[in-house]
Amino acid sequence: MTEDVPTVALNDGNLIPQLGFGVWQVSTDDVVPAVRTALEVGYRHIDTAAVYGNEAGVGQAIRESKIDRDELFVTTKLWNDRHRDVVGAAKESLGKLGLDHVDLYLIHWPSPRHGDFTAAWEQMQEVRAQGLARSLGVSNFTQTHIDTIMQLIDTVPAVNQIEVHPTFAQRAMRAYNASKGITTEAYSPLGLGDDLNRPEIVEVADSVNRTPAQVILRWHLQHGHVVFPKSITPHRIRENFRLFDFELDADAMKQIDSVDEGNRVGNDPVTADF
Ligand SMILES: NC(=O)c1ccc[n+]([C@@H]2O[C@H](COP(=O)([O-])OP(=O)(O)OC[C@H]3O[C@@H](n4cnc5c(N)ncnc54)[C@H](OP(=O)(O)O)[C@@H]3O)[C@@H](O)[C@H]2O)c1
Known part of the structure; x- marks a missing residue:
């Protein structure tokens, strides 16, 4: 794994690089150059999904990079119709x-309308x-969805990938994940x-001379x-990769915490109907 990027230990003992590269809404034309650039910069963790339609391009960029498979962490996701x-x-x-x-495979949405997530x-x-x-792991699972699968199957998901960013901080859901030993992956991290x-x-950015x-x-x-910003x-x-040579102090963290206002930019897993 790239030296600069810390890893997080998952509840199954595997390690995940804390910073990765996301490719939602990256077209088939853009995906190879984007992932190539990311790998050149030092990202070693790529987050894709079957429904993004760009898994082949992700694979091509990985192969062309000649980076050892063992140095890479690749996530993809199961779509709702499967x-x-x-x-x-x-x-x-x-x-x-x-x-x-893959290093991590996720159920992309609980999609309760299909009744099949368990x-x-x-x-x-x-x-x-x-x-x-x-x-x-799972993605877009609420506490109810997680409780439902846990009642029937005795394996705790390693991660729950959910929308989290300063204006939509999801404190309760993050606390619930943590209480079960589930790592929170924050998607749409920039909202x-x-x-x-x-x-x-x-x-805050001006005060630390960062963007x-x-x-x-x-x-x-x-x-x-x-x-995994995209x-x-x-x-x-x-x-987005230059994050490891500065720190935010407690006041700066508090100031960013303060903008939480329920500003969801994606779909709500409780009402999403696809
Ligand atoms: N599990 C799920 O249901 C789910 C849902 C959404 C996302 N995700 C995952 O999370 C990843 C990241 O989330 P996201 O793509 O939704 O949103 P995001 O990373 O929060 O934001 C991406 C947007 O921010 C812009 N951007 C990126 N870096 C920037 C910078 N330094 N300065 C200014 N603008 C910047 C990008 O523009 P340009 O590209 O034009 O530079 C793009 O428009 C996805 O790619 C995907 O892997 C998962």
Whole structure:
């Protein structure tokens, strides 16, 4: 793993680099150059998903980089229409990625309308048993969804990947994850860019001579979240990686904490109907 990036120990004993690179909404044209740049900059953790349609490009950039597979941490996710065909879906993703395993495989949404997320969690265990994924987790799961799978299957997800950023801090959900030993992965860590212009955040950035994106990402790291900001812009990909040569003091952390106002920028897992 890259020296600069700390790792977080998951509840199954595996390590995950705390900073990665996300590729949601990265087109098939952009994905190879974006991941190539990220790997050149030093990112060793890539977060993709079957539904992003860019697993093949992620795999191509990984192969072209010639970086040892063991140095990389790759996550992909099971889409909602495959909750009853988890092993098949995992193999399909691996075929596109050109990998024999992923480091982390997630149920992307509970999608309760399908009524299958518990069956999916059960089948995920087979994905790991077959060596197709090293760690297993969930995404967009509320406390109720997690309690439901835990009542039936005795394996605690290693991570819960949920929307978290300063204006949507999800304190209760993060505390719940922590109480179960589940690592919180914070998606849309910049609030899709929404949080960057908040005056409180700009003020903190100015005070430490960093950009708003850097102080937001640093806030995540100091809260213990795993993050993977997305960018297709080379200078931002570099900027988002330069987080390990400064720290936020308690006042700066508190000031960023103070902007939490329930500003969800993605879908609500309770009402999402897809
Ligand atoms: N599990 C889920 O349901 C779920 C949902 C959403 C996201 N995710 C994961 O989380 C990753 C990150 O979240 P996200 O893509 O939603 O949003 P994000 O990382 O919060 O924000 C991405 C946006 O911020 C811009 N940006 C990035 N760095 C910047 C910087 N330094 N300065 C100014 N603007 C900057 C990007 O622009 P440019 O690209 O134009 O530079 C892009 O428009 C995704 O890629 C995906 O892997 C998972």
